[in-house]
Amino acid sequence: MAFLNVEKINFAYPKSGLTVLDGISFSANELEFVSIIGPSGCGKSTLLRIMAGLIKADSGSVVLAGKKINGPSSSISFVFQDFALLPWLSNLENVKIGLASKPMTEDEREKTALDMLYKLELKGFEDAYPNLLSGGMKQRVGLARALVSNPILLLMDEPFSSLDELTANSLRKTVVEVLKDKKTLPKAIIMVSHNIEEAVEMSDKIVVLSNKPAVVKKILDVKIKRPRDRGSREFRKKVNEIYSIFAE
Amino acid sequence: MLQLIFSVILDTMYSWTRMLIALLISMVIALFTGIAVARSKKLNRVLMPVVDILQTLPILAFFPFAIYIFVFYLPGSIGVNAAVIFLIVTSMLWNIIFGVYQAIISLPSEYFDMARIYKLNLYQRLRKIFIPAALPRMSEQMSLSWAIGLFYLVTSEIFSVGTKNYAVKHGIGVEFVKAAATGNSYLYIYSIIVFVLFVIATRLLLFERFDRFANRYYLKDYKKRKRDRFTFNYFRSRGIKLDEETRHKLAITARIVFYALLTLLVGFTIYNAIPFVNLHLLSKLVGYEGYSLLSLLFSFLRVWGAFIAIIAISIPLSIKVVFLSNKTKRYLLLFQIFASIPATILLPAIAELVYGNSELLAFIIYFLSGLWYVIFSIVATTKYLPESIDEVKRIFHLNGIVAWKKIYLKAIMPGVITGAVTGIAAEWNASIVAEYFSAGSGKLITSVSIGVGKALNVALANNNLLLMGVLLANMVAMIIIINYFVWRRLYNRVNSVYS
Ligand SMILES: Nc1ncnc2c1ncn2[C@@H]1O[C@H](COP(=O)(O)OP(=O)(O)OP(=O)(O)O)[C@@H](O)[C@H]1O
Ligand SMILES: [Mg+2]
Numbered sequence: 209m210a211f212l213n214v215e216k217i218n219f220a221y222p223k224s225g226l227t228v229l230d231g232i233s234f235s236a237n238e239l240e241f242v243s244i245i246g247p248s249g250c251g252k253s254t255l256l257r258i259m260a261g262l263i264k265a266d267s268g269s270v271v272l273a274g275k276k277i278n279g280p281s282s283s284i285s286f287v288f289q290d291f292a293l294l295p296w297l298s299n300l301e302n303v304k305i306g307l308a309s310k311p312m313t314e315d316e317r318e319k320t321a322l323d324m325l326y327k328l329e330l331k332g333f334e335d336a337y338p339n340l341l342s343g344g345m346k347q348r349v350g351l352a353r354a355l356v357s358n359p360i361l362l363l364m365d366e367p368f369s370s371l372d373e374l375t376a377n378s379l380r381k382t383v384v385e386v387l388k389d390k391k392t393l394p395k396a397i398i399m400v401s402h403n404i405e406e407a408v409e410m411s412d413k414i415v416v417l418s419n420k421p422a423v424v425k426k427i428l429d430v431k432i433k434r435p436r437d438r439g440s441r442e443f444r445k446k447v448n449e450i451y452s453i454f455a456e
Numbered sequence: 457m458l459q460l461i462f463s464v465i466l467d468t469m470y471s472w473t474r475m476l477i478a479l480l481i482s483m484v485i486a487l488f489t490g491i492a493v494a495r496s497k498k499l500n501r502v503l504m505p506v507v508d509i510l511q512t513l514p515i516l517a518f519f520p521f522a523i524y525i526f527v528f529y530l531p532g533s534i535g536v537n538a539a540v541i542f543l544i545v546t547s548m549l550w551n552i553i554f555g556v557y558q559a560i561i562s563l564p565s566e567y568f569d570m571a572r573i574y575k576l577n578l579y580q581r582l583r584k585i586f587i588p589a590a591l592p593r594m595s596e597q598m599s600l601s602w603a604i605g606l607f608y609l610v611t612s613e614i615f616s617v618g619t620k621n622y623a624v625k626h627g628i629g630v631e632f633v634k635a636a637a638t639g640n641s642y643l644y645i646y647s648i649i650v651f652v653l654f655v656i657a658t659r660l661l662l663f664e665r666f667d668r669f670a671n672r673y674y675l676k677d678y679k680k681r682k683r684d685r686f687t688f689n690y691f692r693s694r695g696i697k698l699d700e701e702t703r704h705k706l707a708i709t710a711r712i713v714f715y716a717l718l719t720l721l722v723g724f725t726i727y728n729a730i731p732f733v734n735l736h737l738l739s740k741l742v743g744y745e746g747y748s749l750l751s752l753l754f755s756f757l758r759v760w761g762a763f764i765a766i767i768a769i770s771i772p773l774s775i776k777v778v779f780l781s782n783k784t785k786r787y788l789l790l791f792q793i794f795a796s797i798p799a800t801i802l803l804p805a806i807a808e809l810v811y812g813n814s815e816l817l818a819f820i821i822y823f824l825s826g827l828w829y830v831i832f833s834i835v836a837t838t839k840y841l842p843e844s845i846d847e848v849k850r851i852f853h854l855n856g857i858v859a860w861k862k863i864y865l866k867a868i869m870p871g872v873i874t875g876a877v878t879g880i881a882a883e884w885n886a887s888i889v890a891e892y893f894s895a896g897s898g899k900l901i902t903s904v905s906i907g908v909g910k911a912l913n914v915a916l917a918n919n920n921l922l923l924m925g926v927l928l929a930n931m932v933a934m935i936i937i938i939n940y941f942v943w944r945r946l947y948n949r950v951n952s953v954y955s
Contacts, residue, residue, distance in 0.1 A: 262847055339954070
């Protein structure tokens, strides 16, 4: 049994009644980075929210380290596409939100949160408020908040898609760097994306979804050696392979 | 009994006529002012600060003054009615202007380009672009204005009936006072029921329909809609982006110029006034000023005491309803019905309940007058919170005290501040009946020992225009100072972080 098992998930939004997810199954092993890609509006965010326990699936199950997910759990963390920072809290306070449910003293919380902010290159911005930051910096705070509690599963919903390409690139580098740190490394990472190159660059495995309703079209392993060079022949081949899946 | 109900309905129709005339006047003025202010930078710079200050003033407190002036120039009942309608207009106008203004400035610039390309003239631009574009927001603000106007209507009618010489002859307020004067509780209950039915009927028959009609013109690509009521709108952003330093310098220069002009003006006035002022008038003025300040102090304590109670209740109540209940819509509907009943019509009933304890009565009237403003203002701010906040709450397990401290209490802050400004203004509005009220023919229902509301009543009864002027000037100065030094600062601090 894999570390994370997504088993035959079915889901329809009660209001519209249209099936969004139709029997989605895939798995992730320990220390694996999995991307979910698919056309816009196919249900990627919905699937990720089911995995986070925010939405209940109509049928099927998500099992993490042998335990069924029934609701938000402190071992699962989430990075939002629109950052979802609380504007009235300083960046440090926002990161401390990630530790709100941990049994710690206020001092310990503060120190742990500061460490994480520094890791994400936010030194000097602890006391600033999120709305004064650029998008890239906001998402750094969002990542710090998600990682600070040492989650065993990290879910990211298009974490780079609200950023311009240059900012996104440098943030991807930081993320790869931070995730190398074995001490804070989540055991598995699931990222939703609609950017094929980004998925190939970052993942060990890619789950390709189709549209209306979403079914798993294909699951590909990406075995390219890291650090990955977007210009390399191997990389291009993988990218083209995925494009051709969508072209079918 | 049928006859009683019939007379109540007839009187309510008189009141509604005043309201509809006032609404129509407000709509026309607001439409043109709003469009003009949105399209002309110069007008904007002149008018917006004025509108901004006017909408935070308790204009109802000017009613005794207005009624005196109007009756002086217009014969009898026409004068009184004109004064009532004038007052209602001043209560309805401001937020409709802001609504229209907001609609026009958030219109995508392609529309103006289009107007230029096709060389539309002013009339065509108004008909084809500006008025349709303004309608949805205007309709949204109109129902708010109506609710505020009802409070003014009833309060000014009740007040007017309580005076010896300036009574309106017909109106729902007349029935309330008659019921109070004769202790006729049937009449009182019928009046409230008829009033509430009229409120509901107006909403269904007029506003809902107008809203449906107006929303046909709703543009999807409006820039993100912000808060409902635009208190301090002017101070927020003026479209022009200046860097921090220039803005700071400009602010300082503006302040220096303002104070210099003010000093000059005051100096000039005093210099010119000296030859005319006789000692008698001067000593009278000094006496009035002392009396005004003392009255103001007492009323201030009542108004702010009630405000603290409002805060203590409205904050937890709004948080419960907005964040912690799944029947939010139903609660809000209930609140809207309660809020449509002007606190001042409850005066006779509450007077019975508190056995004529005037202080307690004033406190309750103040409390009820300000409460809904604060609650609705809080609810309005939370409408624009990102949906993901709920998900953040669940993902990071923010429960109980932590959720209150880190989310709810913080999220409602802008709403509490704008609510405070409008709520306190509403409390002051109620002062002209909350502190002193006689149901005509010498039947005194309530009278506090000292207070602005009482002083205004007494001044009108004695035709003492000078005292009225002094009282109002003091009150306005106090409110502007508090808005400037307390609420605006708080608001700017909160707003720089929140948006
Ligand atoms: N709360 C909701 N109620 C009803 N339908 C919804 C809701 N949220 C999303 N949907 C619909 O479900 C489908 C899947 O939405 P979802 O947001 O999961 O897609 P997505 O793949 O994440 O899209 P995107 O690429 O735009 O982020 C869409 O058709 C959407 O319109
Ligand atoms: Mg999505």
